[in-house]
Amino acid sequence: MSEELKETEKDLSSGDDPTETEKDFPPGDDPTEKDLRSGDKLTEKDLRSPFKSEISEASEQGMADCYQCGKCSAGCPMVDYMDLMPNAVMRNVQLGLRERVLGCKTIWMCVSCETCSTRCPQEIDIARIMDTLREISLQSGMANHEMKDITCFHELFLRSVRKKGRLDEAGIVMNFKTRRPRHLFEDMVTGLQMVVKGKLPFIPHKIKKRSEVEQIFKKCSD
Numbered sequence: 361m362s363e364e365l366k367e368t369e370k371d372l373s374s375g376d377d378p379t380e381t382e383k384d385f386p387p388g389d390d391p392t393e394k395d396l397r398s399g400d401k402l403t404e405k406d407l408r409s410p411f412k413s414e415i416s417e418a419s420e421q422g423m424a425d426c427y428q429c430g431k432c433s434a435g436c437p438m439v440d441y442m443d444l445m446p447n448a449v450m451r452n453v454q455l456g457l458r459e460r461v462l463g464c465k466t467i468w469m470c471v472s473c474e475t476c477s478t479r480c481p482q483e484i485d486i487a488r489i490m491d492t493l494r495e496i497s498l499q500s501g502m503a504n505h506e507m508k509d510i511t512c513f514h515e516l517f518l519r520s521v522r523k524k525g526r527l528d529e530a531g532i533v534m535n536f537k538t539r540r541p542r543h544l545f546e547d548m549v550t551g552l553q554m555v556v557k558g559k560l561p562f563i564p565h566k567i568k569k570r571s572e573v574e575q576i577f578k579k580c581s582d
């Protein structure tokens with residue numbers, strides 16, 4: 361047997377699956393435990409809250425199916441920027457902690473890459489739950505104030521797609537800079553270079569059947 365094959369056998373017999381790359385949480389450092397040890401006490405009102413059913417219904421995902429394996433958090437590329445790990449978001453929804461979930465940064469740091477949804481052994485679409493939480497957070501005025509740039513961009517992006525059927529890049533940049541003036545002079549050189557190379561058209565390309573896009577938005581908001 362070649363040395364290479366012997367090495368591979370050794371790896372597999374050690375119990376470690378070489379295809380698994382996830383991070384392990386050290387004992388006592390479970391993000392959910394940490395979250396529940398943060399000093400906030402669970403009240404009976406929280407536990408009786410209809411929040412879990414509200415999110416289950418809106419996202420069409422079984423919130424109760426999550427058994428806290430942590431695979432979603434272990435694979436999430438944005439976890440270092442989150443204040444609650446994705447599995448902790450799931451747990452907090454299960455516990456009815458509405459304010460904490462709708463006011464957390466995590467739902468705005470999520471980039472909808474769907475890694476968590478792909479990895480979940482319970483086939484829960486966590487990315488879809490994050491999306492649902494973002495919308496409810498905005499509708500209820502509970503979005504985290506430190507995330508203003510992201511929530512502003514989020515709203516402008518959806519409005520642009522709804523109105524034009526696709527993203528109007530130049531329009532969104534101008535609207536964003538008007539609404540968030542502290543970013544007015546940021547990326548000016550890059551922006552000009554993009555205009556010169558035709559990557560930032562001032563007149564957006566039109567799409568056919570724009571009304572169908574509007575119908576999708578209407579259906580989602582019903």
Ligand code: SF4
Pocket residue numbers: 425426427428429430431432433446447450479480481482483484486
């Ligand atoms: S991967 Fe699925 S079951 Fe595991 S913690 Fe995340 S949501 Fe829950």
Ligand code: SF4
Pocket residue numbers: 432435436437438439446469470471472473474475476477486487490
């Ligand atoms: S969809 Fe969001 S929560 Fe899920 S892995 Fe990607 S960034 Fe993380």
